[in-house]
Amino acid sequence: MAQTRSYIKATLGLAALVAAGALLAQASGLTRTLVGRADVSVPGREAVVARVEVAPGAKAGRHTHPGDEISYVLEGEATLLIDGQAPRTVKAGESFVIPAGVIHDAHNDGAAPIKLVGVYVVEKGKPLASPAP
Numbered sequence: 001m002a003q004t005r006s007y008i009k010a011t012l013g014l015a016a017l018v019a020a021g022a023l024l025a026q027a028s029g030l031t032r033t034l035v036g037r038a039d040v041s042v043p044g045r046e047a048v049v050a051r052v053e054v055a056p057g058a059k060a061g062r063h064t065h066p067g068d069e070i071s072y073v074l075e076g077e078a079t080l081l082i083d084g085q086a087p088r089t090v091k092a093g094e095s096f097v098i099p100a101g102v103i104h105d106a107h108n109d110g111a112a113p114i115k116l117v118g119v120y121v122v123e124k125g126k127p128l129a130s131p132a133p
Contacts, residue, residue, distance in 0.1 A: 046124050048119070049120075050118045052116045053114065056111050057110075059105060063130060066126040067122030068121050075113070080104070083102060083103040090106075090114075
């Protein structure tokens, strides 16, 4: 019975993460495909690995994460906008880190999608991303 409850909680948690990513994606041209997730050594946190894509001409939309984002750009380039920092261009072969709770956005002004691998070390049970003003 306890095992069934744990399974249901894990399934609902994953569904919430997917739903949050889908809502943000529908509004912005951002697609986040979850590849894996696992507990980490920090209590109450987990690692979520996702393939992320921002369509040509699209914006990810201002948002935050309930933990750190560590990303590696596979293809393309975009302008990364992190509150409190100057805008910068990120392109294939580069990485970036965004601290927990910091509002950020990415603008893809090019003709090709930007594709990256995002690793999020986030609080368990919270949506992976939340829209920000």
